Amino acid sequence: MIVNESVTGYLASLAHDIPPALEKLRVKARQEHVPIIRDDMLEFIRFVLLKEKPKTILEIGTAVGFSALFMHSVVPEAQITTVEKVEMRLKEARKNLDGSGITLIEGDALEVLGGLKGPYDFIFLDAAKGQYSSFFSDCRRLLAPGGLILTDNVLLEGTIAESRFGIERRDRTIHERMREFLHELTHTEGLVTVIVPVGDGAALTYKQ
Ligand SMILES: C[S@@+](CC[C@H](N)C(=O)[O-])C[C@H]1O[C@@H](n2cnc3c(N)ncnc32)[C@H](O)[C@@H]1O
Numbered sequence: 001m002i003v004n005e006s007v008t009g010y011l012a013s014l015a016h017d018i019p020p021a022l023e024k025l026r027v028k029a030r031q032e033h034v035p036i037i038r039d040d041m042l043e044f045i046r047f048v049l050l051k052e053k054p055k056t057i058l059e060i061g062t063a064v065g066f067s068a069l070f071m072h073s074v075v076p077e078a079q080i081t082t083v084e085k086v087e088m089r090l091k092e093a094r095k096n097l098d099g100s101g102i103t104l105i106e107g108d109a110l111e112v113l114g115g116l117k118g119p120y121d122f123i124f125l126d127a128a129k130g131q132y133s134s135f136f137s138d139c140r141r142l143l144a145p146g147g148l149i150l151t152d153n154v155l156l157e158g159t160i161a162e163s164r165f166g167i168e169r170r171d172r173t174i175h176e177r178m179r180e181f182l183h184e185l186t187h188t189e190g191l192v193t194v195i196v197p198v199g200d201g202a203a204l205t206y207k208q
Contacts, residue, residue, distance in 0.1 A: 002158045002197045008040060015043050019073050025066050025096060034089070036066040037126065041152060041199030045124070048204070049074045052148060054121030057081070060109045060135060061127030063089050065096040071124070072102055081116075083109045083127075109135055118142035125151040130174045133181045140191075143207045154182060155201025 003011075018026070029036045037045070049071060055078055059068050062084035072080055081103040084090050090106055097104050105112050109127055113135060121144050125135060132151060139149050154160070156178055159167060167175045185193040185203055193205040 002155055002201060003040075011043075012039055015039055016046065018042070018070065022066070022069055022073060025064070025069065029064055029066055034063050034066075034092075036063055037070070037152065038199040041202060042067075042070060044196075044198045044202060045071065045150065046074050048148065048150065049078075049122065052122060054078050054147070056118070056120045056144075057122045057124065058116070058118070058120040058139075058142060059083065059124040059126065060113070060139075061125070062093050062097075062104060064092040065100075065102070065104070067124065067126065068097065068102050069100060072100055078122075079103075081105060081120075083107065083112050085109065113138035113142065116142055119144035119147065121147045123147070123149040125149060126153070129153055129156070130177050133177060133184065136181070136184065140207065145207055147207055149203075149205040149207075151185070151203040151205070153200040154178060154195060154203045155197060157200060160201070 026036065053075060057071055057078050057080045059082040062068055062082040068080055068082040083105045084093055085108040093104055110131065120142050123139050123143055125132060125139060143149060156175065159175065160178060164172060164175065182195065182203065185191065185205055190208050191205050192208060193203055195201065195203045
């Protein structure tokens, strides 16, 4: 947790309800340890979507479809495409997304993204953290001018601020890759990025 528990708890008390079917899915996903979006991040996305009213949305990392269905509940008129590669998750996602109008692409985003044309007004990047840099050139190409990319989990539970030597050996690669990725996001001409300590850290990037 990046922000202390009492602040997070207080902010949760201000959060909006979600539709009952989504609430059921949230409870089930948590019980089954599916890594779905955190509540404070939901509020953040809700704000951005209501403000931006994207017509097209691409999500990388469906899991069981919770965040895709949440985005659909906020902007039902948007066309949402979501990508997932793990069969165990896909099995649930197919059921949950059935009839929603959301397009589920089954496959590794590393291969799938190259075949997409876009443009997308809003891209939610919420997949393997170590691969964010590899997804990014396609995300940039697929993003409409003026569009937004929201990348989740960029602060790695706060460990992003540690020096390499303060990080467990097994987590060093992901730590190094995330730092490189955040540097790229904040130092690439034509992109404007703000990093905020919401959820597990979110980077919001705007293409000029
Ligand atoms: C944090 S979960 C997504 C949670 C979901 N966005 C939500 O909040 O409901 C990340 C998902 O990304 C998927 N994933 C990781 N790397 C991927 C890749 N290269 N291509 C497609 N899916 C990937 C994982 O299988 C996992 O289900």
